[in-house]
Amino acid sequence: xxxxxxxxVRSRTATAPGDALAWALDAGHTGYVxxxxxxxxxxxxxxxxxxxxxxxxxRLAYHTDTERGGPPxxxxxxxxxxxxxxxxxxxxxxxxxxxxxxxxTVAPDxxxxxxxxxxxxxxxxxxxxxxxxxxxxxxxxxxxEAFLADEERLDxxxxxxxxxxxxxxxxxxxxxxxxxxxxx
Amino acid sequence: xxxxxxxxxxxxxxxxxxxxLALGMALAERYDxxxxxxxxxxxNLLFHAGLADAPVTLHDLLLDxxxxxxxxxxxxxxxxxxxxxxxxLDAFRDADPTRLRDVVAELARDTDVLLLxxxxxxxxxxxxxxxxxxxxxxxxxxxxxxxxxxxxxVQEYARSYxxxxxxxxxxxxxxxxxxxxxxxxxxxYFDGPVLASVPDADAARxxxxxxxxxxxxxxxxxxxxxxxxxxxxxxxxxxxAEDVAARFRSAVVPEQP
Numbered sequence: 001x002x003x004x005x006x007x008x009v010r011s012r013t014a015t016a017p018g019d020a021l022a023w024a025l026d027a028g029h030t031g032y033v034x035x036x037x038x039x040x041x042x043x044x045x046x047x048x049x050x051x052x053x054x055x056x057x058x059r060l061a062y063h064t065d066t067e068r069g070g071p072p073x074x075x076x077x078x079x080x081x082x083x084x085x086x087x088x089x090x091x092x093x094x095x096x097x098x099x100x101x102x103x104x105t106v107a108p109d110x111x112x113x114x115x116x117x118x119x120x121x122x123x124x125x126x127x128x129x130x131x132x133x134x135x136x137x138x139x140x141x142x143x144x145e146a147f148l149a150d151e152e153r154l155d156x157x158x159x160x161x162x163x164x165x166x167x168x169x170x171x172x173x174x175x176x177x178x179x180x181x182x183x184x
Numbered sequence: 185x186x187x188x189x190x191x192x193x194x195x196x197x198x199x200x201x202x203x204x205l206a207l208g209m210a211l212a213e214r215y216d217x218x219x220x221x222x223x224x225x226x227x228n229l230l231f232h233a234g235l236a237d238a239p240v241t242l243h244d245l246l247l248d249x250x251x252x253x254x255x256x257x258x259x260x261x262x263x264x265x266x267x268x269x270x271x272x273l274d275a276f277r278d279a280d281p282t283r284l285r286d287v288v289a290e291l292a293r294d295t296d297v298l299l300l301x302x303x304x305x306x307x308x309x310x311x312x313x314x315x316x317x318x319x320x321x322x323x324x325x326x327x328x329x330x331x332x333x334x335x336x337x338v339q340e341y342a343r344s345y346x347x348x349x350x351x352x353x354x355x356x357x358x359x360x361x362x363x364x365x366x367x368x369x370x371x372x373y374f375d376g377p378v379l380a381s382v383p384d385a386d387a388a389r390x391x392x393x394x395x396x397x398x399x400x401x402x403x404x405x406x407x408x409x410x411x412x413x414x415x416x417x418x419x420x421x422x423x424x425a426e427d428v429a430a431r432f433r434s435a436v437v438p439e440q441p
Contacts, residue, residue: 113329119330147329147332157333161337162344
């Protein structure tokens with residue numbers, strides 16, 4: 001993916017991906033965002049995912065090392081938190097010159113879902129996306145299939161929910177109603 | 185016999201109340217069914233069941249007011265007993281959610297199935313209590329990543345409180361959502377089977393606007409048929425009413441501050 005040169009407008013090291021995505025959305029950022037796992041920054045690898053963003057909404061993804069685009073580019077860095085994230089501003093008209101091939105496009109909410117695991121941010125991003133972008137991604141049930149195939153992520157959601165249920169039970173004085181973990 | 189089943193979703197907009205009343209009406213062909221709007225903060229079952237003007241609701245039962253008997257809030261509609269909840273925010277604020285336990289215990293004495301329309305969130309005692317009190321939970325999902333993700337969360341809360349899964353109901357399904365392809369994987373992560381895939385239907389919206397449950401308004405619709413199929417897959421467990429009532433009564437519920 002060849003991108004026009006951009007101006008660095010925001011740079012964070014060791015940050016959560018949702019942070020950068022939420023910033024881009026709220027700022028209506030247009031340009032591209034480079035996610036580099038913090039581990040890779042220290043090494044000599046070229047392990048970064050470049051995500052183009054138009055008016056705050058992600059559009060194309062490309063991984064510089066694996067050279068994969070679209071959802072696989074996100075998968076290549078998913079779960080490698082924290083990231084070093086650089087946000088570059090590009091003129092919107094220059095960005096529209098980048099060819100939007102099927103191999104590169106991602107659903108508007110895919111980065112928030114896949115990288116940040118943040119459903120609320122995903123929903124917000126989806127709401128901000130042009131209709132034709134969300135319709136494209138809504139037609140097949142692929143995101144759902146991909147989600148259900150991602151055992152690691154599903155286990156992580158369940159582990160977090162279990163911990164939260166127990167923490168809240170203590171807060172609400174409901175611990176006596178809990179069953180032992182071992183039973184399930 | 186009686187069993188309490190919470191109908192939950194973890195996410196708003198999945199059509200949970202439509203589902204609760206539809207399952208209730210379908211189960212009412214085989215059992216005595218009582219439907220309770222346990223979503224005390226965002227009550228809407230009254231609108232779906234033509235009970236917008238109900239003089240006494242669950243809110244009155246959750247107030248510290250001994251003048252109101254549980255049966256005063258029970259309305260026989262569409263072949264079921266329906267306990268609506270009011271929409272007044274003041275009443276919600278003054279209500280003691282923990283009294284739900286006693287209301288449920290009272291209702292359990294005289295029904296086969298208690299369906300609890302549960303809040304679409306898990307952020308407070310009143311929101312989580314129906315799932316804590318119920319024997320089993322039906323999780324209503326749309327085939328979307330956020331709905332599945334939040335549904336998993338409800339499921340884990342239920343498990344944490346020893347509440348079994350009665351299954352998963354896919355609702356508001358569009359033609360291009362290939363639920364069959366995701367059903368197997370869904371069943372790996374949720375307790376119980378995928379009970380049915382209910383198509384998104386104008387009939388459901390029209391029924392809600394008319395203040396009637398879907399199965400009364402459009403019994404021949406594909407959505408109604410799918411809900412009946414779901415209800416047919418739920419075998420209500422046989423437990424003595426008195427035992428259940430006693431269990432609810434002794435259920436651990438915190439004191440209100």
